[in-house]
Amino acid sequence: MRWLRFAIGLLLALTLHSLLDSFYPNALAFFNPYIILVIYYSMGGNIVGAIFAGVAAGFVQDAFSNAMFGLHAFSLTFCAYIVASINARLMLRGTLAFGACLGGAVIVNELVIYILVNILVKQRIEMFEQALLVKTIFTLLFGMLVYQLLTLFLREEPIEATRRPAAW
């Protein structure tokens, strides 16, 4: 059931991606719908599930952009793992906690992409700081709005934790 909800979320993210690409081509520079989905899923604290969620969402994002295939999968998996690990211990709940996780994840995500692009294709990303700031703000605002809507209207909390004794 959790995976079904994630799959529906992934289709919605791709729909949003397609919609914005078709009608407002510059909008996707401002926010990233896939990371909202992955962080929302990772807030449940299921680390293994979060890793696979990051890979799946990243692959879809990679397939419909011209990035190296695997770039966004790598960065999203990295963020998902960190957020899920934190939530497996602290059980963070609420819009502000979600916003904090999402904001941090967007920054980490962009930094990971910046480093990988530098290492693998030896390119410098122009206006990185400005793009990072804008993307963080808009993704945060949009993500918190989605979270509020899910909480208020669907009485939906982040996908429930199914934590197991983790061996570190």
Place this chain on the structure above:
Amino acid sequence: MAVPTDVIPRRPTLLFIVVLALLFLLMSVSSQTRYLGETRTMFERTVMTIFSPVPKLVHWVGGALQDMYHGYIDMRGAINENLELRRKVASLTTDNLKLRQSEGDLRRLRSLLAYSEQFTMSTSMAQTIMLDTAGRFKSIIIDRGSSGGVEVNDVIANANGLIGRVVLTTKDLAKVQLVTDNNCSVGSLVERTRRQGVVRGNGSTNLQMGDIPSLADVQPGDKVLTAGIDGVYPRGIPIGLVTKAEPGQSLFKTITVKPSVDFGAIEEVIVIHTRKVPPGIVRYAP
């Protein structure tokens, strides 16, 4: 007796490390092969094929809603006529490209060098359904794929000029790398002086033209065309206009070219099915 699943120790950290290692490997392979026009992107193609109904559906629904809006609010007949005229313009542009190449360059070269070549490129029309022109990797996705005869390295243009080349195809869709992408290079020439160079994308809205010696005659306002020397882009397609030509710090000029295509407003495009250079030659090219 089976062990209850909730007490089975799991190793998410190990899994995490393995997954990241595999993804890094995948990226390394992808970064080395994707711009060579090779076909080692089976996995990418598979993911794109599985999810391709979503953008197609969105495009279809969006198009249908737009049609309804324009049809009932504006004069539907005028819009249809407008669409028909756009197709005609695109078709005439194709003819113009063929004529310009065959009657311009070929006549001159044939008379001077007794060089004979037949212009045999076929073309088809396609529509863009996704535009990613603002991100750091510039690409668009068009609604024709391998079933429509589109192949990797086919050239994409519109009425204004060169847009890019196909880097990936599925059955119904194709991904196009724009000339403004960081990884795109196009063999080009200045129309006025026939000086050849290489136009490269730099991730911004403008292009850089390189490999032009400092003493070469290039001035702002000069028109830049494809040179047909890179094995991908046919000769004679407009790329843009020179906006700045300054002596660089080394032996070459620093030339900025403004693309003739508005990449934020691409709708219908022409797919030019170019003659492919055999992979063996590409692989061993310097």
